[in-house]
Amino acid sequence: MNKELFEKGLEVRRSVVGETYVEASLKNADEFSMPMQELVTEFCWGEVWSRPGLDRRSRSILNLGMIAALNRPxxxxVHVRGAINNDVTKEEIRECLLQIAVYVGMPAGLGSFKIARQVFKEMGI
Incomplete structure (x- = not known):
């Protein structure tokens, strides 16, 4: 593990998806699953999310589409919350979800709306 990338990734991950989520993910990891937490923190958050080519807002919008298409509720x-943290508005998320429905399919769009509404409710939005 690259400790520098891990620490950088931890900072970005906490900023985007929240301290509570990240700490719970790490705390709940065991000997079997900790290597996955290290990999996602180092590679995904430290290496890719930290690149200068796209801002975090753009990365959040991309993730909404990709994760909805992959059917990973x-x-x-988590990434709806991250998008809000990265200054994507509720209205912009709605537009992303309509786009998802058209290109990925109505079940993905409907499911995504349901999840987003629940997240908005939890966040008081």
Missing amino acids: EEFA
């Missing part, structure tokens, strides 16, 4: 909820 738990991760989708």
Whole structure:
């Protein structure tokens, strides 16, 4: 593990998806799953999310589409929160979800709206 990238990734990950989520993910990791937490923190957050080519807002918008297309509802909820943290508005998220429905399919769009509404409710938005 590259400790420098891990620390950088930890900072970005906390900023985007929140301290509570990240700490719970690390705390709940065991000997079996900790290497995955290290990999995602180092590679995804430290290496890719830290690159200068796209801002975090743009990366959040991309993630909404990709994660919805992959039908990963738990991760989708995390990234709706991340998008809000990265200054994507509720209205912009709605437009992303309409785009998802057209290109990925109505079930993905409907499911994404349901998840986003729940996240907005939890966040008081």
